[in-house]
Amino acid sequence: MSEILDIAAVLSRLLKAENILLICHKNPDGDTVGSAAALYWMLKALGKKAAILCSDEIPARYEYMQIELFEGQFEPKYKVAVDVAGIQLFGDGIAEYTKEINLCIDHHPSNPGYADGLLLDGDAAATAEIIYELIVLSGVEITPMIADCLYTGLSTDTGCFKFANTTARTHEIAAKLILAGANLIKLNTILFESKSRSRLAIERIALEHLEYFMDGRCAFICLTKEEIAESGAESSDLEGITSMPRMIEGVEVGITIRQQPTGSYKVSVRTVPGVDAAAICAHLGGGGHKQAAGCEILGSLDNAKSALLTEVEKALCTES
Amino acid sequence: MSEILDIAAVLSRLLKAENILLICHKNPDGDTVGSAAALYWMLKALGKKAAILCSDEIPARYEYMQIELFEGQFEPKYKVAVDVAGIQLFGDGIAEYTKEINLCIDHHPSNPGYADGLLLDGDAAATAEIIYELIVLSGVEITPMIADCLYTGLSTDTGCFKFANTTARTHEIAAKLILAGANLIKLNTILFESKSRSRLAIERIALEHLEYFMDGRCAFICLTKEEIAESGAESSDLEGITSMPRMIEGVEVGITIRQQPTGSYKVSVRTVPGVDAAAICAHLGGGGHKQAAGCEILGSLDNAKSALLTEVEKALCTES
Numbered sequence: 148m149s150e151i152l153d154i155a156a157v158l159s160r161l162l163k164a165e166n167i168l169l170i171c172h173k174n175p176d177g178d179t180v181g182s183a184a185a186l187y188w189m190l191k192a193l194g195k196k197a198a199i200l201c202s203d204e205i206p207a208r209y210e211y212m213q214i215e216l217f218e219g220q221f222e223p224k225y226k227v228a229v230d231v232a233g234i235q236l237f238g239d240g241i242a243e244y245t246k247e248i249n250l251c252i253d254h255h256p257s258n259p260g261y262a263d264g265l266l267l268d269g270d271a272a273a274t275a276e277i278i279y280e281l282i283v284l285s286g287v288e289i290t291p292m293i294a295d296c297l298y299t300g301l302s303t304d305t306g307c308f309k310f311a312n313t314t315a316r317t318h319e320i321a322a323k324l325i326l327a328g329a330n331l332i333k334l335n336t337i338l339f340e341s342k343s344r345s346r347l348a349i350e351r352i353a354l355e356h357l358e359y360f361m362d363g364r365c366a367f368i369c370l371t372k373e374e375i376a377e378s379g380a381e382s383s384d385l386e387g388i389t390s391m392p393r394m395i396e397g398v399e400v401g402i403t404i405r406q407q408p409t410g411s412y413k414v415s416v417r418t419v420p421g422v423d424a425a426a427i428c429a430h431l432g433g434g435g436h437k438q439a440a441g442c443e444i445l446g447s448l449d450n451a452k453s454a455l456l457t458e459v460e461k462a463l464c465t466e467s
Numbered sequence: 468m469s470e471i472l473d474i475a476a477v478l479s480r481l482l483k484a485e486n487i488l489l490i491c492h493k494n495p496d497g498d499t500v501g502s503a504a505a506l507y508w509m510l511k512a513l514g515k516k517a518a519i520l521c522s523d524e525i526p527a528r529y530e531y532m533q534i535e536l537f538e539g540q541f542e543p544k545y546k547v548a549v550d551v552a553g554i555q556l557f558g559d560g561i562a563e564y565t566k567e568i569n570l571c572i573d574h575h576p577s578n579p580g581y582a583d584g585l586l587l588d589g590d591a592a593a594t595a596e597i598i599y600e601l602i603v604l605s606g607v608e609i610t611p612m613i614a615d616c617l618y619t620g621l622s623t624d625t626g627c628f629k630f631a632n633t634t635a636r637t638h639e640i641a642a643k644l645i646l647a648g649a650n651l652i653k654l655n656t657i658l659f660e661s662k663s664r665s666r667l668a669i670e671r672i673a674l675e676h677l678e679y680f681m682d683g684r685c686a687f688i689c690l691t692k693e694e695i696a697e698s699g700a701e702s703s704d705l706e707g708i709t710s711m712p713r714m715i716e717g718v719e720v721g722i723t724i725r726q727q728p729t730g731s732y733k734v735s736v737r738t739v740p741g742v743d744a745a746a747i748c749a750h751l752g753g754g755g756h757k758q759a760a761g762c763e764i765l766g767s768l769d770n771a772k773s774a775l776l777t778e779v780e781k782a783l784c785t786e787s
Binding site for chain 1: 634651659667717
């Protein structure tokens with residue numbers, strides 16, 4: 148188990164540290180990249196050597212953070228995991244650097260405490276909120292660059308202040324970052340106003356397959372493995388699709404079925420409050436949360452569909 | 468021309484007023500409804516008679532604001548236009564109430580000053596920002612209901628804090644409203660996570676017609692009048708579609724062509740910074756802003772398309 152640290156203790160350790168390696172989680176998102184980049188710029192302002200390591204490539208849309216990737220330019224002496232909820236999220240190919248982690252800064256309550264020291268704030272909407280407090284405490288100026296990095300973390304982890312994790316503090320920090328020079332227009336365009344061609348291609352197929360059941364209370368999208376392959380959609384594109392059917396006016400249960408390369412069907416169930424998604428999936432060997440759950444079904448698509456619809460019908464009858 | 472008022476002067480007039488009619492603009496959006504509703508609840512807390520009037524029906528999704536519509540329950544003695552940028556926006560059928568407006572509270576810089584007194588803050592992202600300051604000054608408690616109303620105005624006029632009008636103040640007020648009890652999860656679900664079936668139907672048709680030109684730098688969507696009629700899409704659905712083609716990765720000019728019931732083509736051009744949308748449209752008899760412009764083209768679709776593509780090609784060649 149990790150030693151639990153507060154922000155002051157973390158700052159004191161970082162001030163003593165040299166040659167600092169900042170490690171992001173695999174499939175890097177805006178929060179792990181933005182938080183690590185903000186920390187990087189803070190450490191540079193303090194005269195430290197630092198660089199960022201990630202098992203996967205950092206998406207090109209984040210290039211404005213001018214990230215210095217670790218490429219052996221120094222011998223790492225202090226390793227910090229940023230927004231990495233568990234060691235399985237370090238990804239492949241960087242094991243020589245992730246065996247002993249000195250410090251972890253995270254906001255996932257499930258973090259098991261794999262690092263020597265842990266700064267965890269499960270109420271923070273994003274790790275970027277914690278890094279913001281840390282930089283303020285350090286006395287390092289929040290430059291427009293640091294503001295851009297932190298805004299990226301804050302806004303992407305909250306779906307641009309839309310998700311349920313958004314708090315008053317999230318908005319308060321966003322205000323400070325704007326005053327510090329965050330380039331809102333540029334960032335919001337890059338982060339929230341662009342879609343890949345493959346994402347649009349799979350959206351088109353999804354909309355063509357959209358079916359309504361139970362007087363429009365259940366919406367259903369099914370994608371075959373051939374359609375997924377043809378669209379070129381990546382897993383993040385497909386994740387985005389799963390929220391579509393539930394968003395339709397009047398729909399209480401939105402279901403997305405994606406055929407896997409092996410032929411089985413991966414089912415995502417999204418519900419409005421009052422309808423239990425986990426219960427629907429539990430009867431089919433799956434599980435999850437009240438409003439978002441999943442399961443995997445073998446056999447034919449028709450069987451998968453009718454098994455699901457039976458469970459949905461039951462759930463809608465017992466609606467609380 | 469109106470007498471220009473500050474917030475204190477407006478409060479003093481409202482404190483003296485009785486039987487107050489709050490008037491929204493036609494095609495009511497979240498800001499005009501949320502601002503008027505917040506003002507209504509403030510006036511009720513001050514013991515005033517007040518009610519809300521709008522030429523169009525208030526959309527059902529705003530029912531949580533528990534709006535009291537004006538139905539002749541008192542003789543209006545003081546009329547306040549809320550978020551109404553010009554008299555043409557009062558709409559039809561309420562002329563007997565809109566001839567003499569005592570007070571207008573607005574954030575549109577173009578407001579010509581049609582009311583006796585005008586409180587205008589062109590830097591406010593939403594009229595709700597101004598109403599927030601007014602309620603704070605009045606000493607009326609920001610109840611969870613008032614917080615919900617103001618959050619509705621703030622978030623809808625900024626596309627959930629995504630549009631270029633969002634400022635530090637917008638986020639600061641959002642933070643205060645959350646602390647005052649705004650029901651974020653409910654509101655964000657209603658306001659930003661739901662789409663009408665007709666919106667999805669027109670999105671499907673739009674995606675089927677999506678074409679790329681100039682190595683993917685220009686994306687094109689064309690909708691015939693039959694398709695628009697068949698989808699059941701309303702004008703707000705169609706407005707949403709116009710931002711789609713420009714959002715695609717790599718696209719610099721996104722064009723949406725909608726055939727009008729008369730047969731002419733209404734063209735919406737959206738561009739990335741550096742490409743002048745107004746210039747593209749100016750050559751075709753239209754105009755607008757640098758990143759969003761429009762024009763109307765008569766004749767055949769093929770002619771409209773080729774005329775537009777010629778202008779797009781010129782604009783992309785002279786890109787700044």
